[in-house]
Amino acid sequence: MRPSRRFFVGITTIAALFAVWAVLTMVTGTVSTGRFPSPLQFWESARQVLTVGYADATLFAHALHSLKLVVMGFLVAIAAGIPLGLLMGWSRRAEAFVNPVFLLIRPIPPLAWIPLAILWLGLGDAAKIMVIFFAAFVPSVINTFTGVRMIEPHIIEAARMLGTGRRRMVREVLVPAASPMIFTGLRLSLQASWTTLVAAELVGALAGLGRVLNVAQQDIYPAMVMVGMAAVGVLGWATTRLLAMIEARAMPWLPARA
């Protein structure tokens, strides 16, 4: 009966928090709505941005813009990161070749690339994709690399004794064998992509959820800030769920987790 109790407690907690929020902001006025919006203000702002729009576009357009950039940066990063991770994992010589440069770049947090990206590419989409690339690239390389190194040697030997050529070795043995770790890397990459995009858009952008947050902050419009944050959370959640679904589809052979 524990799951149902958990569910009940969860619902109650959320409801209680909501009630406290409503009472403090709307009834007693303990919390100034100039700093923390009331549920009503939140609702009004959400309606405003959904219908009329805010910061030059509707919420839908902003969200789509952000989503597009995240997906593009993420895809470019993993399209480069997974093969590099495979190569570095598979060949110690390739690892030795790439490692010093990789170690040099890796400690720089992706967010620290933002000013450089703006200098090079301005405030448009290209700069965002560049920083998302740097954010999403590293986790996908590292985890793919680790995934390959963790492959049971017997599996590779079995493939060798069955006469597997290079191409089939990569496609049918290395990639599937490393795929649990590769997906771990993708999850981290996706998370990093969102964080970086929001930061980059906050620093400067022409559209997107970060711009909603930025303009709302400048307008001292806390309810809109909250709407923007909620949108960031919902999109982050949705893309993570989507990736989890792809992961489950891609690896039906994994024993079901308890």
Place this chain on the structure above:
Amino acid sequence: MSAIVFESVHRQFERDGKSFPALDNVTLTVADKEFVALVGPSGCGKTTCLRMAAGFEAPSSGRVLVGGVPVTGPGPDRAVVFQQFALFPWKSVEDNIAFGLRNRKVPADERRERIAGAIRLMGLEGYETAFPHQLSGGMQQRVAIARAYVLDPQALLMDEPFGALDAQTRVVMQEELVRLARVNPRTVLFITHAVEEAVYLADRVAIMTRRPGRIKEVIDVRSIRAAEAWDRHERVEDVMDLESFVHLRTHIWRSLREEKVGGER
């Protein structure tokens, strides 16, 4: 011809910067279509021998030949059954068995036929689309054997293939292997710790000394099996009850015990 020949094979290994011998002058021939079992104390170098024949390792000196040609690397003419099964967890039973055939670009029709044959032979019908983790240990082992057999390899290299099985499954697998050997005889190098298993399955049993390993003694089982007509008995336990069997087994046991207790050379 697919005889496996070890010609004065030596193998050194490095550990902690020191080099030590694992195999010392191993000379052994597994004739074409002969079943040779390799027994010896733990760590004496049995797996190392098998891995050399498979092409995963090279001798430090001496030669390993298969079918008269020195081994340079692994290949589908020598199928290996690993002690740890080494199935591909992401492939179904069918796809595991098909993998080697696809590598060889066997046409789809022929492939389907051979896979179906191997599945029947190993009693895996109904599990074609199951993934390895959905099978019992014994079934996984049978898939590993089917994956090797389906290639119709010149030589089969099996490293304690039944080591991880429970007693009942083990007996079933032994009987199956004997049956297969009659239907489709192959050159087999078979490593085991179980002396009974070696005597029951093999044409000859090679006993190794403790490390550094050498071939100490090779015992001809085939002539006794024929003379005493072991093949009349269907069941393992009936064969194992025969006086001639017990005699051979005891002989090998003694030989191995010498190695373990007083065998330091």
Place this chain on the structure above:
Amino acid sequence: MTADARPPSAAQTVGLGAVGLALFVGIWLALTLSGIVPRQFLPTPIDVLTRTFELLAHPFAGATLPVHVLSSFERYAYGFLLAAAIGVPLGLLMGRFSWLNDIVTPVFDGLRFIAPIAWVPFAALWFGTGIGGPIMIIFSGAFPPCLINAYRGARFVDRNYIEAAQMLGTRNMRTILEVLLPASFPSIIAGLRVGAGIGWQSLVGAELIVASAGVGYMMVQGQSNISTPTVVAGMIAIGIVGLLIDVLLRRLETHVRRRRGLA
């Protein structure tokens, strides 16, 4: 598992690495010196080094580089310590008392998908851009790993320890302090390390957006002055500090693990 029949020798490893590094620096130099990329956008490695040394002594954006780094680090330390001081005890309590876990988890899960950096506007609104705002951002980045790892550590402590403690009549508070805390220590340290990394990242982000001091602020100033070497010098400084924090906590982690015989 790798494809190499035998691993490359130490000399080969160093050699290959040197070639890789030389190629990297070579392409960089070729791009800048040939004029394909204007030097203003991509300074040469020498420009960057010169600028870095210059910044050590000459103030830019109100302070020298070391002073910027120190001011960043100060805020970082406050935010991180706050996250650890709240996250670890809360995680332990959640591991010990499942009702608390049932209450906190839905709230936590609801906030989990909001990138820490999205808190910047609120942080600025509530706590200003001086020290309070950035601290809140670091906190929001470093808090989740601290909490989760302490929770996991406490949750998966061998029941036997707790039951043994209870059998000996140990009270709840002491069970937590003397059984749960030490037993989940390795997991907690691992969480602190992850949190420290995310916290440092978040600080950099916060300073880029709202700050009036710190390395991030210096970089933004460099960006608006189109002083690319300053920006790259900032990146290097951030990388080095982040690396030092990581190395330090990694040391601590292996030390703790080794003492527990987990190494």
